[in-house]
Amino acid sequence: MFLKVKGAEMTASSLKEQSPEIAARQNALGILAKASAQNLAEAWKNLGLEPSYTVIRPAEIGLVMVRGRAGGTGAPFNMCEATVTRCVIALDDGTTGFGQTLGREKQKVLLAALIDALWQQQEHRVLVETKVLQPLASAQEQAENETRAEVAATKVDFFTMVRGE
Amino acid sequence: MYVAVKGGEKAIRNAHKLMARDRRGDTNVPSLSLKQISEQLYLSVSRVMAEGSLHDAELAALGIKQSRGDLIEAAFLMRAYRTTLPRFGYSKPIDTAKMLIRRRISATYKDLPGGQLLGPTFDYTQRLLDFKLAADGEAPAPEVQEFEKEEVVPRVTDLLNEEGLIEPDEPIAPDAPVGDITREPLTFPADRDLRLQNLARGDEGFLLALGYSTQRGFGRTHPFAGEIRLGEVEVDFFMEELGFEVPLGTMTVTECQMINQFQGSASTPPQFTRGYGLVPGQGERKVMAMALVDRSLRAEELGEEIDSPTQDQEFVLSHSDNVQATGFVEHLKLPHYVDFQSELELIRKIRKEWQGKREAAEQELVAEAAQ
Helix, strand or coil, X not given: CHHHXXXXXXXXXXXXXXXXXXXXXXXXXXXXXXCCHHHHHHHHHHHCCCCCEXXXXXXXXXXXXXXXXXXXXXXXXXXXXXXXXXXXXXXXXXXXEEEEEECCCHHHHHHHHHHHHHHHCHHHHHHHHHXXXXXXXXXXXXXXXXXXXXXXXXXXXXXXXXXXX | CCCCCCCCHHHXXXXXXXXXXXXXXCCCCCCCCHXXXXXXXXXXXXXXXHHCCEECHHHHHHHHHHCCCCHHHHHHHHHHHHXXXXXXXXXXXXXXXXXXXXXXXXXXXXXXXXXXXXXCCCCCCCCCCCHHHHHCCCCCCCCCCCCCCCCCXXXXXXXXXXXXXXXXXXXXXCCCCCCCCCCCCCCCCCCHHHHHHHHHCCCHHHHHHHHHHHHCCCCCCCEEEEEEEEEEEEEEEEECCCCEEEEEEEEEXXXXXXXXXXXXXXXXCCEEEEEEXXXXXXXXXXXXXXXXXXHHCCCCCCCCCCCCHHHCHHHHHHHCCXXXXXXXXXXXXXCCHHHHHHHHHHHHHHHHHHHHHHHHHHHHHHHHHHC
C-alpha cells in the first residue's frame, strides 16, 4: 500500500536497491512495537506534531500464529497464537503509516502508524528520530542491559567432584 | 449419550450469581487486579498461555481471575476467546539463538560458551515455606555484574554438531507446508510439526507424567538436558501491503533441547538424537517434559521398537489436550436422565432374566436331590 501511494512501481531489483531504507524503517517499526503504550504516548507528546490524517484501516485486534523451529533450526511448526493489533493511516500528502504490535493496544498502534508515516516524510524524519526513536531505543537498550547485568550476576561455575571423594 | 434438557434458567442464573460471590470471597479483602496476577503469578499466566495456546498475559490473568485460579478452566476461556478474533497470518519462525537471555543452563557442558546463567530459578532453593514472604512480600534488589553483550548465543546442540556427534536438524524444504491443528483435524501418523504444535499446547501434568514414564523405563530414553533457555525473542510478521517483514515486538519463551543416546541404525551411525520443547512464557517443567515426549514420539522415524505409551502417537496426541479432555470427562456431569432411564430398564430386564435362570437352576438341583 505504501509502495503504491508513493507512486513507485517496485520491482524485485528496486526493492533491493531500497533495502537500506527498508531496513531503517523495519528498525523504526521494531522500536515502536517494543515500546510500551505509555512510553510511546509520552514520546508522541514530546514530538509536538499534530498532523491531520485519515484512517485507512482502523485499529483492529486479531491473531498471529507464532512459529518456532523443531530443534531451534529445523522445520517450522506452530507454537501458539498471539494477540496482535494493527492499524493503517494516511497523512494528507498520501504517505501511509503502519502500526502493529503484539497485544491489544489500539491507541499504541495508532500512534505508531502516525510516527511511521511522519518518519517517511523527509522534512520530519530527523525530528522523529531525535524526539521519538532514539530516546525509545536507548531506553530499551538500557533496560536490556540491566537484564544482562542482573543475569550475569547469576553466572555459575560448578566444580565437578571426583566420585568417591 | 447426552439428551438436551431445557428449563432451569432461574436456578442456573442463581448458581452463577452464587459462584461470582464465592469467587469474590471476603469483601474485606481487596479484589485482585489483573496486573497483580500477571506480575506476581506469571508462571500460572505462562501455563494458561501455553495450554490456552494464546499469548496474551493480560487475557490469561483475566482467565485466572474469572476461573478462581482453575488453570484448565482459564485455558478453556482463552481457547474460546481466540475463536472470536480474525487470524492475520503466520509469523516468521522465531530465532531462539537471538534471544535476550534471562536464564540458560546446560546439564551436559560445564563450560559452555556464553556461560551457565542460572537466572530467576527455584533450583537450589530448599523448598522451605518462607514466612518472611508471608509477612511483607518485598523483594531485595538483584545484584548486577559486568557482562559481554552477545547478539547471538549458540545453542549447545550447535556445538555438538561441529563434531558430528549429534543429529542435525533436518534440512528444510523452502515453502514446505506447515501443518496447523487449529485449521485441520489431527490425523495419524502425524508429522513432527503437528506433534510439536500439539505438545506445545498439551497439558503440563499429562506430558510430565509421560516424560517421567520414559525415564523410568517405559520407552528407551537416556536423556540429558542439553540446554534450557528462557528469555525474550522478537516476533516478525510479513506484511503483504508493505512487501517486507515487520517486527511485532518481543515475547517471552522457554526452550529445551534434550539430548538422547542413540545406538545407530543401518543408515545412521551411533550419535546423540534430540527432543525439543518450546512454549510461550516461562514454563521450564513443561518444555522439559515436552522435549522428552517429542523424542519418544520419534521412535518410528528412528526405527526403534514401539512398546510403551509415550511412543504411541495416537495415545499421546489424542489425550494431551486438557480442554478436550475436560470437555469429555466433565460432560458426564450434565443431565443424562433419558439415557440412564433406558439403562435402568435394560438392567431390570437382564436382572429378571438372570433371576429366572437362577430359580430354574435351583429347582433343577432340588429335583435332582429328591431323585
